[in-house]
Amino acid sequence: MTPRSRGESVAAAVRIADAEGIEAASMRRVATEVGTATTALYRYVARKDDLLELMIDSVFGEQPPPAKPSGGRQADLRLFGRWSRALTLRHPWMAFLSAGATFGPNRLRSAEYVFGAAQPLGLDIDRMMAAVDGAG
Numbered sequence: 001m002t003p004r005s006r007g008e009s010v011a012a013a014v015r016i017a018d019a020e021g022i023e024a025a026s027m028r029r030v031a032t033e034v035g036t037a038t039t040a041l042y043r044y045v046a047r048k049d050d051l052l053e054l055m056i057d058s059v060f061g062e063q064p065p066p067a068k069p070s071g072g073r074q075a076d077l078r079l080f081g082r083w084s085r086a087l088t089l090r091h092p093w094m095a096f097l098s099a100g101a102t103f104g105p106n107r108l109r110s111a112e113y114v115f116g117a118a119q120p121l122g123l124d125i126d127r128m129m130a131a132v133d134g135a136g
Contacts, residue, residue: 073121
């Protein structure tokens, strides 16, 4: 049996990491979870680092922040902080992986939100990226 989709493999990896820690989410363990051979999993994910990137983007998409900031900078940044904290509490392994990870569509959406909220602060892009990279 092979997984029905890349998404099914990613969801299994997230469940494993949530329950047992990120170290437990090996390619072999994910394949076992979805009922396939490890080699079949590589049809959907070329390598473990790719799986980790997909896991990160997947959890960023679970309950994304609003599409646009409200315009109240403090309230918007506070909302993002609470959102980021809730994400890390649901998925503690994210605290170790998300910094420096590739920006997939879901993670990019959250970054755009915080960039929009922080824009009035006049920070350069490097400082904003550092803030976003450290916040979830």
